[in-house]
Amino acid sequence: MIPKLKISDNLELSQLSLGFWRLLKWNFSGKELLGFIKELTEIGVTSFDHADIYGDYMCESVFGNILGENSHLRSQIQLVTKCGIKLVSKNRPANSFHCYDTTKDYIIAEAEKSLKNLKTDYLDLLLIHRPDYLMNAEEVAEAFTSLKNSGKVNNFGVSNFTRSQFELLQSFLPFKLATDQIEINLFNFKHLENGDSEFLQMNKIIPMVWSPLAGGRIFTDKSEKGERIRYVLGELREETGAEYDVIALSWLLKLPLNPVIVLGSGKIKRIRNAAKAFNLELTNEQWYRLWTASKGHEAP
């Protein structure tokens, strides 16, 4: 059973959600993609993470084509997308340099494109993809308020923001930002160590955690750190009977942040297996053995 987490007054996300960044690499036919989405919803993975730029600006429309033909699915799923990064792409001839854009007009235009591509009337959650050195928080707040008032987007958040960047934007908004989508995994403790984790807990903000398996590096990374992590994952597999991915996800679920996990696998079997993480509780000692393996030294 995959828990639902209340992200805001009008939004619950499945605690195991799926990211569609790698969708084009999965090489699904339309029929296969529909089957994949249906199976996900059946097992309780109902929250889907997108971004305007994924798949060179193509992922949203590949997904949207299926959703458009199966509109009954819309009420069963939650759609999250992001904007703010501009890529040079044949699919966006007007973009001439890889940069960020968080101006009011750009955010509104991108959100409207996402609605069109995803073939939906509303987004459940729109995120600013990355902190923009040139962000005018007042303008972002105006864009968010306009999208909310028009009913096009129900909730807003940010991604990869630090506490101070989050607080700046929040200070201009009449409503609460719903989340910060951040990277946390056995290779990356940044947001656990820079005060963000405490800030999110104090403000009862549930983060969405991306690349929970470090993009697959927990299985493949050849560095000493990778080898140390896999050695302890192997020990814990012996002790718990669980696979590496389940242990790595359980490690995240033990965090007091109680995050939404944004998994990136295109294999339903792996996603089903990942859900076992909700039934595995690591001991504090097991959790710190993985922490120690990642750091390369014991806790001070």
Ligand SMILES: NC(=O)c1ccc[n+]([C@@H]2O[C@H](COP(=O)([O-])OP(=O)(O)OC[C@H]3O[C@@H](n4cnc5c(N)ncnc54)[C@H](OP(=O)(O)O)[C@@H]3O)[C@@H](O)[C@H]2O)c1
């Ligand atoms: N906000 C941001 O800035 C940001 C940045 C990056 C990603 N994201 C979001 O986060 C989502 C997840 O990121 P991610 O794809 O890096 O997540 P991830 O779940 O850490 O990594 C997924 C990768 O690991 C592989 N994998 C999974 N289980 C495996 C296993 N048992 N053995 C071997 N390989 C395995 C997958 O391959 P298979 O498909 O073959 O299983 C896939 O290539 C993205 O789709 C996107 O929505 C957000």
